[in-house]
Amino acid sequence: MLFNSYEFIFVFLPVTLAGFFLLGLSSRNLALGWIVAASLAFYAWWRPINVLIIAPSIFVNFVLARWLLRLAADKTRAGLARLVLVLGIVFNVAFLGYFKYVNFLATAANDLVGTNFVLTQIVLPLGISFITFQKIAFLIDVHGRRIPSFSLRDYCLFVLFFPQLIAGPIVHYREMMPQFQHAPCRWDKENIAVGVSLFVFGLFKKVVLADGISEHVSPIYEMAAAGSEITLLPAWIAAIGFTLQIYFDFSGYSDMALGLARFFGVRLPANFDSPLKATNIIDFWLRWHMTLTRFLTAYLYNPLALWLTRRRMAKGLPGLGGRAPSAGAFLQLLAGPTLLTMFVSGLWHGAGYLFILWGLLHGVYLSVNHAWRLFGPRLRTETADRFMRPTGFVLTFLSVAVAMVLFRSANVGAAKELLQGMVGLNGVSLPQQIYAQLGPLTALLQSFVSASTDMSAQELVLAMAWLGVLLLVALLFPNTLQLMARYEPALGVHPRPAAPLAFLRALDWTPTAPWAVAMCALVVATVMRLGGKSEFLYWQF
Amino acid sequence: MTDQDLLTAFTRILRNLLGDDSIVLALNTRRSDVDGWDSFMYVNFIVAVELELKIKFSVADVESFETVGDIAAEARTLLG
Numbered sequence: 001m002l003f004n005s006y007e008f009i010f011v012f013l014p015v016t017l018a019g020f021f022l023l024g025l026s027s028r029n030l031a032l033g034w035i036v037a038a039s040l041a042f043y044a045w046w047r048p049i050n051v052l053i054i055a056p057s058i059f060v061n062f063v064l065a066r067w068l069l070r071l072a073a074d075k076t077r078a079g080l081a082r083l084v085l086v087l088g089i090v091f092n093v094a095f096l097g098y099f100k101y102v103n104f105l106a107t108a109a110n111d112l113v114g115t116n117f118v119l120t121q122i123v124l125p126l127g128i129s130f131i132t133f134q135k136i137a138f139l140i141d142v143h144g145r146r147i148p149s150f151s152l153r154d155y156c157l158f159v160l161f162f163p164q165l166i167a168g169p170i171v172h173y174r175e176m177m178p179q180f181q182h183a184p185c186r187w188d189k190e191n192i193a194v195g196v197s198l199f200v201f202g203l204f205k206k207v208v209l210a211d212g213i214s215e216h217v218s219p220i221y222e223m224a225a226a227g228s229e230i231t232l233l234p235a236w237i238a239a240i241g242f243t244l245q246i247y248f249d250f251s252g253y254s255d256m257a258l259g260l261a262r263f264f265g266v267r268l269p270a271n272f273d274s275p276l277k278a279t280n281i282i283d284f285w286l287r288w289h290m291t292l293t294r295f296l297t298a299y300l301y302n303p304l305a306l307w308l309t310r311r312r313m314a315k316g317l318p319g320l321g322g323r324a325p326s327a328g329a330f331l332q333l334l335a336g337p338t339l340l341t342m343f344v345s346g347l348w349h350g351a352g353y354l355f356i357l358w359g360l361l362h363g364v365y366l367s368v369n370h371a372w373r374l375f376g377p378r379l380r381t382e383t384a385d386r387f388m389r390p391t392g393f394v395l396t397f398l399s400v401a402v403a404m405v406l407f408r409s410a411n412v413g414a415a416k417e418l419l420q421g422m423v424g425l426n427g428v429s430l431p432q433q434i435y436a437q438l439g440p441l442t443a444l445l446q447s448f449v450s451a452s453t454d455m456s457a458q459e460l461v462l463a464m465a466w467l468g469v470l471l472l473v474a475l476l477f478p479n480t481l482q483l484m485a486r487y488e489p490a491l492g493v494h495p496r497p498a499a500p501l502a503f504l505r506a507l508d509w510t511p512t513a514p515w516a517v518a519m520c521a522l523v524v525a526t527v528m529r530l531g532g533k534s535e536f537l538y539w540q541f
Numbered sequence: 542m543t544d545q546d547l548l549t550a551f552t553r554i555l556r557n558l559l560g561d562d563s564i565v566l567a568l569n570t571r572r573s574d575v576d577g578w579d580s581f582m583y584v585n586f587i588v589a590v591e592l593e594l595k596i597k598f599s600v601a602d603v604e605s606f607e608t609v610g611d612i613a614a615e616a617r618t619l620l621g
Contacts, residue, residue, distance in 0.1 A: 144601025282579065297580050303600050305584040313592055319558075319585045334581055370581060378560075 001045040003256045004207050004530060012042065016162075017263055024185030031185040032157055035264065039160035046126060053125045057095050061135045062155050064088040068142045069149070081143055088139040096132040099124050104351030127166035129348055133295055134170050135159065140299060147173050154180070163260035167253055169271040169291040175491060176266065183265035193511045194487045195262035197519055201480045202255030204522040207529045210249035213470055216463035217241035223454070224414035231429040234455055235421030237463050239401040242408045244470040247276060250289070255480050258490055269294075270490035274479045279392040281365040281399060292345070301341040309333050325374045334370055339363035349407070354415055358406040365399050433457035484509045542594075542620060544568060547613040554589045558582055568610030587612075596620060 001008045016038040024031035044051045064084060071081035106117035125131075138158070141147050150158075150173070157180055158173050220238040224230050230238070254271035261268045275288035285293050312332060313319050320329045339360060346359020402419070409415035420426050429452035430438075438445065455463075481493050486508060488494065509515055552566045559577050572578045578586070587603055590596075590612070596619040606612050 140601070144599070144605070146601065146605065298604050302580060302584055302603065305581070306587065306600060306603060309584055309588040310591070310597075313588050319588060320581070333585070373577070 001042055003253065003260075004203055006530065007045075009530075012038075012045075013260075020185065020264065021187050028183075028185050029153070032180060032183075033153060035162075036153065036156045036160055039162035039165060042162040043126065043160065043165060050125045053099075054128070054131065057092070057132075057135070058156070058159055060091060061088065061139065061159075062152065064091070065139055065142045065150070065155070068139060069147070072143060072145050085139055085143040089136055092132050092136050092139075096128060099128055101347075101351045108353075130164075130166065130168050130170060131159070133292075133348070137170070137295060137299060138173055141173055150177070161261070161266075163257045163264075163266075164268055167250075167257075168289075169254060169257065169269050170295050171269060171291065175269065179266045185265070188265060190487065190511070191262050191265050194484065194489060195259045197484065197509060197515075198259030198262060198480065198489055199256050200259075200519050200522050200526070201483075202252040202257075202259060203526050205248045205252030205255065207252075207526045209470060209473070210245050210247075210252060211529065213241050213245050213248075213466045216459070216466055217245055221408055221410065221414065221418075224417045225410035227413065228417070228454070229426045230417050230421035231426045231452065231454075232421060232424050233428065233430070233460065235418050235426070237460075237467065238408075238418055239405050239422060240467055240471075241463065243276070243397075243401045243404045244467065244474060246404065246407070247272075247474060248470065251479075258480075262489070267488060267491045270481055270493055272479070273481060274474070276397060276400070276474045277393070278396050279389050281362070281369045281396050284396055284400060285362075285366065292348075296341050296345055300344060301337050304340065305333060305337045308337065320374070330371060330374060335367040338366050338370070342366065353412060354406045354409055358403050361403045361406065365403075429454070431455055431457040431460050434460070478507060483507060486510070542617065544610075544613050544617075547616055548609070550593060551586075551590065551609060551612070554593065555586055558585055558589065566609050568608065568613060570609045571607060590616065594620065 001012060003009075016034075019034050019038070020031050023034050040051060043054070064087065068081060068084050068088070071077045071084060106115075109115045110117055138147070138155075142150075154177055158171075158176055161176070164171060217238055220230060220234045221242070223234075224238070251272035257271075258268050269291055271290050273287040273290065275284050278284035278287055309319055312329065318326055318329055320333045340363075342359045342363030343356060344359070345362070346356045349355045349359070402422070405418045405422070406415050409418060417426070427450060428448055429450045432451045432453055434457045435442070435449070435451035481489055485493055548566055548568065552564060555566065555575070555578065556562050556564050559575070559582060561577070564575060566575075572583060584603075587598060591598060594616055596616060598615060598619070602615050606615070
């Protein structure tokens with residue numbers, strides 16, 4: 001069931017909330033049990049077999065976690081505890097691997113060594129990548145004694161909570177369960193007002209902004225996939241347009257998840273913090289899909305870097321950092337683990353060469369950024385900052401947009417076509433109607449600009465207008481977390497100091513009549529577009 | 542070792558790692574309070590502390606430290 005579908009908004013959500021608040025009047029246990037039942041219904045709606053596929057995995061993880069819990073209490077059995085943890089991680093990775101990667105591995109083997117593995121039809125359970133990562137984090141946390149106890153009901157609530165079940169944020173048990181244990185399970189007008197507003201902001205971002213620009217971007221990717229040459233302007237519209245589409249799509253989804261959880265009195269961790277405003281790629285990853293970055297850093301990068309650093313320093317070799325860092329330490333301790341982590345990130349996003357390339361490219365970006373910090377000039381003056389920040393912003397934005405072409409393209413050929421177009425190798429063309437109006441400029445430009453019928457003047461102007469408006473919103477407006485900071489919309493988001501300008505202060509969300517009118521306007525704009533062809537980009541993961 | 546001894550050692554190690562002599566650590570200092578102390582430098586800091594004090598933190602503890610005081614507390618436990 002999609003968050004932006006009629007059945008979710010007008011049937012599932014009202015029924016679930018009514019049941020929760022009614023049961024909450026008599027028993028917290030019943031109310032929380034109701035969330036589990038509703039979450040199962042939510043998950044089963046699209047394809048009931050999803051529940052049958054995912055249930056054994058949930059059960060096996062529960063058994064392993066209970067075993068780990070007993071072992072963690074006994075320090076003499078640390079070896080066995082580690083073995084059970086490894087078994088659990090291997091089980092989860094294998095489970096994910098079977099459903100998501102078997103066909104990809106078969107294709108890769110066929111491509112690389114000429115085998116003839118036959119691809120099989122495998123039903124991919126919805127949100128399996130998110131669910132698997134969350135369960136791995138749970139096992140690691142139980143093993144690390146960060147979860148002192150849990151019941152079957154609490155475990156199911158944590159694993160199945162529908163607002164974040166399919167596409168995150170990826171949460172920790174220890175940040176969720178205390179909230180469920182203290183949730184009022186009663187109608188709370190502030191939670192409802194904040195929840196509705198977050199949901200509406202998210203729905204608007206998704207249905208109006210992301211789906212709106214998608215209509216201008218998708219045809220270009222389809223043309224590239226069909227083998228057409230994509231010239232300079234459409235190629236850049238595709239790259240920047242998709243960057244904006246996926247940003248509004250996924251951050252819109254994340255806002256909706258925050259809003260839905262808030263109805264139950266629960267705050268989810270933030271997943272987006274205006275990443276397109278980042279002035280370097282490290283900063284970008286601290287603001288984009290923040291809970292995935294947190295997971296990969298905590299459970300993959302850090303343990304790997306820690307192990308490598310210990311080994312290196314035990315041999316008497318210098319570590320990273322210091323006043324004269326060495327290239328060897330950089331490559332071994334930073335670039336290596338970074339590339340591996342981003343490779344896994346790419347593979348996690350999808351079973352395909354282009355996702356892997358996308359991840360590796362970001363790994364290279366991050367390594368270059370770190371190399372600049374370590375080996376580059378120390379430019380800490382205000383004048384240097386005035387130059388470096390805008391430069392960093394433009395470089396970061398362009399790097400992200402280039403990588404997004406790999407993320408979105410249907411195949412390697414399409415990506416190549418678009419990237420060639422972006423550097424001008426496919427030439428520059430303008431719609432016939434605009435080209436005919438160039439007048440005396442025609443003679444000047446005709447050597448490198450041609451007329452084209454691929455895109456009409458109206459389409460080009462509309463696409464550019466969408467890009468302009470969405471860039472304005474993404475880069476200049478405060479984000480949802482900032483607008484609503486006074487009401488702690490996400491875990492760890494606290495009120496910031498009042499904005500210096502009255503105009504900006506007026507943008508702070510409050511449950512007042514003007515904001516109610518504004519939210520109604522967003523609802524009207526959104527409802528008018530509901531029901532169109534729409535799918536969340538991240539649900540496929 | 543007292544908390545003050547540990548703070549002095551931690552400050553010296555971090556100053557060397559980040560090449561910044563203006564860093565002053567307190568028990569309630571968080572990583573985000575120190576410019577440049579990102580997750581990459583954090584790992585290096587932890588290993589440098591381990592080598593200096595001849596202790597070894599568990600991976601789970603390394604993940605759970607939120608303040609310099611948390612690191613100092615675990616270091617004191619491991620030092621016995």
